[in-house]
Amino acid sequence: MNYTSTRDKALKVSSCEAITKGISSDGGLFLPTEIPSLTADDISRLVPLGYKQRAKDILARFLTDYTPQELSACVEGAYADGKFSSEAVAPVVNIHDGVNVLELWKGPTCAFKDMALQLLPHLLTTASGKLMSDTQTVILVATSGDTGKAALEGFSDVAGTKILVFYPNDGVSPMQKLQMTTQEGSNVGVCAVQGNFDDAQNGVKAIFTDEAIVKKLRENGCAFSSANSMNWGRLVPQIVYYISAYCDLVASGAIANGEKINVTVPTGNFGNILAAYYAKRMGLPIKKLICASNANNVLTDFINTGIYDRNRHFYLTSSPSMDILISSNLERLLFELCGRDDACIREWFGKLKAEGRYEVSDSVKSQISDLFAAGFCDDAATKAAIKDTFEKYGYLCDTHTAVAVSVYNDYLAKTGDDTPVLIASTASPFKFCSSVLDALKPGKKESSDEFGMIEELEAVSGCLAPAQLKALKGKKVRFTDVSEKENMDRAVFSMLGITE
Ligand SMILES: *Cc1c(COP(=O)(O)O)cnc(C)c1O
Numbered sequence: 001m002n003y004t005s006t007r008d009k010a011l012k013v014s015s016c017e018a019i020t021k022g023i024s025s026d027g028g029l030f031l032p033t034e035i036p037s038l039t040a041d042d043i044s045r046l047v048p049l050g051y052k053q054r055a056k057d058i059l060a061r062f063l064t065d066y067t068p069q070e071l072s073a074c075v076e077g078a079y080a081d082g083k084f085s086s087e088a089v090a091p092v093v094n095i096h097d098g099v100n101v102l103e104l105w106k107g108p109t110c111a112f113k114d115m116a117l118q119l120l121p122h123l124l125t126t127a128s129g130k131l132m133s134d135t136q137t138v139i140l141v142a143t144s145g146d147t148g149k150a151a152l153e154g155f156s157d158v159a160g161t162k163i164l165v166f167y168p169n170d171g172v173s174p175m176q177k178l179q180m181t182t183q184e185g186s187n188v189g190v191c192a193v194q195g196n197f198d199d200a201q202n203g204v205k206a207i208f209t210d211e212a213i214v215k216k217l218r219e220n221g222c223a224f225s226s227a228n229s230m231n232w233g234r235l236v237p238q239i240v241y242y243i244s245a246y247c248d249l250v251a252s253g254a255i256a257n258g259e260k261i262n263v264t265v266p267t268g269n270f271g272n273i274l275a276a277y278y279a280k281r282m283g284l285p286i287k288k289l290i291c292a293s294n295a296n297n298v299l300t301d302f303i304n305t306g307i308y309d310r311n312r313h314f315y316l317t318s319s320p321s322m323d324i325l326i327s328s329n330l331e332r333l334l335f336e337l338c339g340r341d342d343a344c345i346r347e348w349f350g351k352l353k354a355e356g357r358y359e360v361s362d363s364v365k366s367q368i369s370d371l372f373a374a375g376f377c378d379d380a381a382t383k384a385a386i387k388d389t390f391e392k393y394g395y396l397c398d399t400h401t402a403v404a405v406s407v408y409n410d411y412l413a414k415t416g417d418d419t420p421v422l423i424a425s426t427a428s429p430f431k432f433c434s435s436v437l438d439a440l441k442p443g444k445k446e447s448s449d450e451f452g453m454i455e456e457l458e459a460v461s462g463c464l465a466p467a468q469l470k471a472l473k474g475k476k477v478r479f480t481d482v483s484e485k486e487n488m489d490r491a492v493f494s495m496l497g498i499t500e
Contacts, residue, residue: 001064003030003232006335007349009342015063016127019120019233022226028345030232031332036061038243038282040258047247047257051089052079054247055119055240061282062236066126074122078237083108083118085466090115090241092248095395098420099408100254102245105398108153109179110428110466111146111321112272115241116234117154123233124225125160136222138496139163140208142201145176146321146427148190149183151227156185162222164189164495166200169482175431175450175469182475189495190479193488203488213489220498229271230328238275239282245422246284255420262421264290264411266404267299268322270329272424277333277371287419292407293376294319299327303374306365308348309357318379318435319399321426326352337364373415375407382406386429386439396461399432401425402439430465433457 003018005011007028013021018030038061046054055075060068079089086106093101107114128137137160141151148165155163165180169192172180180190193200207213208224217223227234242263249255263286265273273291280286293300295315302308310325317323331349338344338361351358360368377385382399385406389395397405404423412418429436433453437445440460447453451473454465483491493500 001036001062002033004033005030005342006331006345007342009340014065015232016065016130019123019231020127020131020225022228022231027349028342029230029329029332029335031335032062035278035281038279038284043243043247043250043257043284046243047251049247050087051240051244052076054244055079055237058240058243059236062239063123065130066123070126074119074126077122078119084114085468088248090244092245092252092422093395094252094254095389095393098254098418099423100245100249100421101395101397101401101423101425102241103425104241105426105428105431107150108468109146109149110431110468111150112424112426113146113150114153116229116237117147117150117227119154119237120227120231120233121155121158121161124227125158128160128223128225132223134221137161137225138217138222139225139227140204140492141165141227142197142204143167143172143180144197144320145172147228149176149179152180152183152185152188152190154227156183156188158187162187162189162496163227164191164492166191166193166204166483166488166491168192168197168200169194171197171200175472178450178472178475178477181477181479182472183478190481191488191491191495192482193485194482195485199485200488203485207489207492210489213492216493216498217496220496222496229269235271235275235278235329235332238272239278242276242279242286242422243282243284246279249420249422258285260285260287260419262286262288262290262417262419263424264292264404264408264421265424266292266319266322266400266426268324268327270299270327270333272426274329274333276424277336280371281336288417289372290404290408290411290421291372291374292404293374294322294382294403295376295378296323296325297376298325299330300374300376302330303368303372306362306368307357307359308352310352311356317399318382318432319403321400322403334360334364337367373411375410377403377406377410383435383439383442385409386436390440390461396429396436396463397425398427398429399435400427401429428466428469429461429463430454430457430469
């Protein structure tokens with residue numbers, strides 16, 4: 001199977017190349033030239049297997065230039081016993097009637113990005129070994145919080161890689177800062193940037209494309225690569241968990257093999273829900289893909305009208321990982337729906353860049369309304385969903401998951417469609433203690449310190465906080481460097497031990 005680009009469908013590269021490069025040089029995103037199929041018989045065969053076995057089977061359908069032995073080693077490394085706090089890796093929990101939650105936060109950082117970022121380093125080093133060997137892969141990340149920590153955990157002590165993370169000095173939560181600055185591993189570097197997230201991201205982009213810097217790295221046996229969510233190597237691990245969750249529902253008798261389910265996903269960059277779309281395209285019996293947004297509801301409007309318009313107010317919400325106005329992975333969906341017409345994509349995304357707005361064709365609009373439903377909720381409704389779900393069903397969810405729960409409840413009330421549903425849960429509630437406590441005990445929070453709040457939430461909810469978060473308490477801070485935004489290149493050289 002080959003991979004092509006959303007902006008140049010004549011391009012053909014292997015999956016190894018797509019994963020190593022991350023993004024196509026024409027500015028497009030890589031995707032497979034054909035979508036492998038998954039039959040009811042395939043599902044029957046997967047049902048009795050564990051997560052890792054299922055992952056190997058599904059990945060092999062997309063990554064045909066990796067050998068089964070290579071994929072097996074990648075999967076065993078990523079989801080090794082002890083890395084995820086659940087043996088099921090991504091367990092499905094029934095909260096009531098036909099409502100099931102897919103918990104994607106059992107990994108080292110307690111958020112769903114671990115599902116992909118634990119696997120990507122293995123896919124990447126295997127690929128670069130096959131393609132060019134001997135070169136050390138240098139991953140540069142600019143982060144507003146969650147991605148940086150998940151990438152650090154994923155790449156920590158992976159041979160043949162170094163990872164350098166830049167975060168805005170005053171733009172991440174105290175817990176996120178602590179998670180990053182205490183990171184262990186001999187190949188990791190973390191540096192604060194005097195500025196905001198955009199400054200950090202612009203600095204990283206400038207370094208990536210600076211020819212003098214790239215040359216200097218090459219002379220030292222290194223090459224940059226990216227771990228951002230546009231990389232196909234982050235998308236493909238996400239397809240696995242939807243298929244695995246379906247198998248779990250069949251195994252538990254909640255549904256029969258072949259029966260349709262709905263899937264609801266709290267969405268930001270459109271990566272997670274796109275993976276569910278690919279699972280459906282493969283043949284997984286999914287009826288509706290329900291896209292849930294917070295107050296930054298650019299996707300709700302797009303799915304309902306076919307007009308994407310980022311010219312709007314940007315809200316800071318209690319579900320910060322979904323505070324996004326440009327959902328990069330939407331480009332892949334539109335490429336599929338417009339009949340893989342790269343000229344269309346170049347036109348629409350050219351308009352997005354120039355005017356911040358584009359409108360898709362009628363044919364794409366009608367396919368979108370067949371496939372998707374969309375809704376959004378504000379912070380007050382998010383809080384209400386946390387409180388309501390806990391009081392009625394004893395299930396504690398984080399703010400992002402609560403957005404999905406709230407949007408699903410609206411969908412059910414509006415359509416009466418009570419098909420069994422799988423709601424993607426993207427973070428541990430203990431990662432967003434302050435907001436979750438506010439929802440359960442409005443105005444009565446006692447502690448202001450992160451660890452105090454963890455204990456308070458444990459007491460209020462009767463749930464135990466993940467050990468990974470509690471363990472941060474006495475951990476030694478390893479990284480204290482702060483860089484001017486103009487001097488991030490120096491920070492890169494210094495972390496890599498290259499003299500200028
Ligand atoms: C990244 C993230 C999301 C959004 O996922 P996308 O793939 O960007 O749509 C939702 N919830 C949490 C907790 C996240 O970290």
